[in-house]
Amino acid sequence: xxxxxxxxxxxxxxxxxxxxxxxxxxxxxxxxxxxxxxxxxxxxxxxxxxxxxxxxxxxxxxxxxxxxxxxxxxxxxxxxxxxxxxxxxxxxxxxxxxxxxxxxxxxxxxxxxxxxxxxxxxxxxxx
Numbered sequence: 438x439x440x441x442x443x444x445x446x447x448x449x450x451x452x453x454x455x456x457x458x459x460x461x462x463x464x465x466x467x468x469x470x471x472x473x474x475x476x477x478x479x480x481x482x483x484x485x486x487x488x489x490x491x492x493x494x495x496x497x498x499x500x501x502x503x504x505x506x507x508x509x510x511x512x513x514x515x516x517x518x519x520x521x522x523x524x525x526x527x528x529x530x531x532x533x534x535x536x537x538x539x540x541x542x543x544x545x546x547x548x549x550x551x552x553x554x555x556x557x558x559x560x561x562x563x564x
Contacts, residue, residue, distance in 0.1 A: 521547030
């Protein structure tokens with residue numbers, strides 16, 4: 438989340454480009470780019486899912502970690518909703534399991550704004 442916070446903190450617009458696979462936090466950061474400056478290449482694949490991680494320790498530690506994971510899940514869903522224009526409820530449902538998107542579907546969902554075939558099409562890219 439530190440990278441996301443930094444992207445939102447700086448005054449400069451951050452253009453994001455998804456190439457290959459933008460999975461998990463990759464999807465999250467791709468979507469967090471400046472409005473109008475979020476791109477994917479035509480054959481990119483984007484994966485959204487709920488946060489995952491390993492939990493261990495005592496029963497109390499596991500409960501605490503599970504509570505923190507639930508908080509993170511909700512926070513990330515709220516942020517994804519803000520950046521995509523989807524409802525929080527839709528994000529929570531759609532991210533319950535691995536959910537793959539091609540570039541066209543990612544654009545329709547609101548993860549990206551444009552599909553770019555060259556760097557010249559990317560704001561701030563080569564002319």
